[in-house]
Amino acid sequence: MSEFSSTNLVGFKSAGTITLEWLKEFARVSGDGNPIHQDEAIAKSMGLPGVIAHGMLISSLLHSRALEAIPEDRNLRGFHIKGSETRFRAMTFLGDEISIGGQWQVQGSNEIRLELQARNQKGETNVTVSFTLIRAS
């Protein structure tokens, strides 16, 4: 795979700060009622430092950033997401400030690989998504 060039960057933008209210709303709209995302005592009983965000909330924020970036960049316009691979690399906690950005690279005449990452306020990467974009037919 060739190197990304500096012109292929998707700038980092804030996606918000994780709150308990936000996690409860995501549990409602997604149907994921895992209590480690809402109840600190249960989270700690499972060996976690505290309540952690749903991985799919962060993944969804990354997908939302991708959908925003595609029409913004004239090189990406006309492409759509054919597939995505999310890797949950580290936990996201209450109070974490999430920002999302990344880069893309042409894979062929009709395919682009878009790599986005979600970082916390310490600059640590929590979640990454690799998108396969193809030209809309």
Added chain:
Amino acid sequence: MSPVLMGNLKSEVGREAKEQTITLTETEMKDFANCVKATVGATSHSPLTSTAIPTLWTIFRQGEFEIMDALGIQLRQVLHAEQGYELGEPLVPGEAIRFKTRLASVVEKKSKTANLAFMAFETEFVRVSDGVRVATARSTMVYRELTA
């Protein structure tokens, strides 16, 4: 869950959840999009025509939950490790979707504090009206049995 069950999870590979059919309303799809800050109307295929962002398929995880429940695994004992989507057609409000989830593989490992089982689930989504496969979801969930 007992260590015996942890050791037997591999024998459960191939287990299937019951087939289900679900129809999402426009309100449900908009609520999801708003919660995850998708541009109003954003979709994987056309940024302006529907509210079907790719991760909307996470709403259809009942099959994973059903299989884990049948194996005696509580949701609180699992973490999400990976999630993949192959997308065919975007979800449309009011369209009936049929899906079935199966446990595709199990890999067991040990860490300093837990016995771990990486359970890979695969779910195929089919549009009821014409039988077309509209998406495939693959998720890897980590079941943790604390040892320390």
